[in-house]
Amino acid sequence: MGPQPAKRQAILEAAVTVFLREGYARAGVDVIADEARVSKQTVYNHFGDKERLFIAAVDGERERVAAEFADGAPYAPEQFDGADARTALIAFGHRVLEVLLDERASALRRLVIAEVGRHPSLRTACAEGEPRQLVIWLAGMLDRRTGSGELDVPDPASAAGQFVALLVQQGLHQSMYGTRPLAAEVAASICEKAADLVVRAYRT
Incomplete structure (x- = not known):
């Protein structure tokens, strides 16, 4: 650098x-x-100016989160390829919750929500959704499962986005937007239910 x-x-x-x-x-x-x-x-x-700096800081935090799932990173989807689809999705889901609900990411997310009402020009920072690269990597994993015949996912990108969105929505709700720790059994339930939805929907 x-x-x-x-x-x-x-x-x-x-x-x-x-x-x-x-x-x-x-x-x-x-x-x-x-x-x-x-x-x-x-x-x-x-x-x-300060507004553009704030938006850049939020974008930078999203990039930090997405980097945890890059090729060769600890949470890269490829490391789960040896397990069956449900086990792989559950394991990946736990990593998503762990990274996306960390203390700093959660605090910045709450700040964005609190400030956008007073400063409408910050709405760009609210266009969060799932980290794009994370969805791309997960879509790749679903595509490989389709290629192997284990699943039949016609649109892996949409399925990956829905899976991650469900995890994040439930994780934010159950943790009160990161203001309280997500209990292990709650995190397990979120991941298992999301994985079961995908597997049931796309099982060959």
Whole structure:
């Protein structure tokens, strides 16, 4: 990572820290610059204004989450290919809940929801859904299951999106948007029910 990408990343990390600590309205660009150990002008040069910095910080957090599922990463779907479809989906579901409901991601999600009513220009940050890359990787796993004849999934991308959306919706609801830990038995139930829906729908 060169000096400019590294500096940009440092600003984004500082922005998340300050936005979570101060809230959107009270977080000043000067405070974020101090946290990142750069000049205020450097922040403006990279992001233009506080609104765009906030949206970039939210996008960066989503990218951090999605990176956990990249090829070779601990949660990459390929590691579950040796198990049957239901077992693989349950295992992958647990990883989704673990990563997406971590403390920082949950706190930033709550901040976005709290601020968008007062600052409608931040609606872009609400266009969350599932991390796109995560859905792509899971769709690949479902496609491989279709190729092997275990499942028959005509549209793996849609099925993957629905599976992840169900996990996230239930995880957020049961954890009260990350304000309380998700009990192990609750997480297991969420993952098992979501996996059972997919397997029943697409079993050959």
